[in-house]
Amino acid sequence: MITMVGTDLGRLLLEGHRALASELVALLEERGYPDIRAGHAAVFLHIDRRAGTRLTELARRARMTKQGMMLLVDDLEGHGYVRRVADPEDGRAKVVKLTAHGRRCAAESRRAAQALETQTRRLLGDRRYDTLREALEEVAATRVAFDDE
Amino acid sequence: MITMVGTDLGRLLLEGHRALASELVALLEERGYPDIRAGHAAVFLHIDRRAGTRLTELARRARMTKQGMMLLVDDLEGHGYVRRVADPEDGRAKVVKLTAHGRRCAAESRRAAQALETQTRRLLGDRRYDTLREALEEVAATRVAFDDE
DNA sequence: CGGGACCGTCAGGCTGGTTGACCATCCCCT
DNA sequence: AGGGGATGGTCAACCAGCCTGACGGTCCCG
Secondary structure (H helix, E strand, C coil), X not given: XXXXXXXXXXXXXXXXXXXXXXXXXXXXXXXXXXXXXXXXXXXXHXXXXXXXXXXXXXXXXXXXXXXXXXXHHHHHHHCCCEEEEXXXXXXXXXXEEECHHHHHHHHHHHHHHHHHHHHHHHHHCHHHHHHHHHHHHHHHHHHHHHHCC | CCCCCCCHHHHHHHHHHXXXXXXXXXXHHHCCCCCCCHHHHHHHHHCCCCCCEEHHHHHHXXXXXXXXXXXXXXXXXXXXXXXXXXXXXXXCCXXXXXXXXXXXXXXXHHHHHHHHHHHHHHHHCHHHHHHHXXXXXXXXXXXXXXXXX
């Protein structure tokens, strides 16, 4: 178990993340999408569902390098979840679009993610769940401020 | 920014972890320990401060493989934070011991981690901080239960 | 005194990114 | 009209952090 951060709080955050991530992947596997890894969510989460989105724009939204995003898109394209089509408006660009399979998977992902959050909410109770989210956002924000620009 | 997990909650957890981790590393660098990475905490956190601890035991405590732990120990040894000494009680084993430098760094780590938690507590207020920790422990526990055995 | 079991180590591999360099295209400015 | 810089996608190389597998030395129990 990996990259602890000394502060117990840090460890808890990481463990929580991993718990949710592997749970989500497991759910999607059960439901017929075995080649989806947690990272792929960065695509599903940021892509325009009908029009598709350029690679660079996807990378920007997901806050990663375009090269990193390319690995994800390559992988998804290889498994038939998305395809690249030339952008008619810009000869340089390609638009990443969801295939029908990709759309189904994206929908399933959202459902699964929703289910996980709901399950967590039930585990904690409304009040504590809301406090948790709120507190996390505040903690994350204090540092994200730095690398945002 | 990497490995999002679809659930917004997952993203928040990861971001929080990273915020704390890089903050801690930065603090230690400022204070004269520039070669410490977040992962090294797994050693400092689990080693017996005077007697030292065997590699395998360290790995077990940190819940990672002995090979993974070895990389950390190798690195720390290379920078003079720990050294391996033969275990007089067992010809197979070596005991990983903190050097004087390692002891100072471990102490500084604990201080820095403490400072970060305190700072977070001030950011959130006592009530929300406590709720946060409690909630996180609960969330993490529901899954850790699985791979604990 | 033989056979597991356990210790540390080497080797190789995987995931999930990163930086750097490139070329084609675009578009603004003179 | 026509550079020249910015932008879009790609290839290549690299890195952090881990993991699995295999192995030789040592221990300990029957």
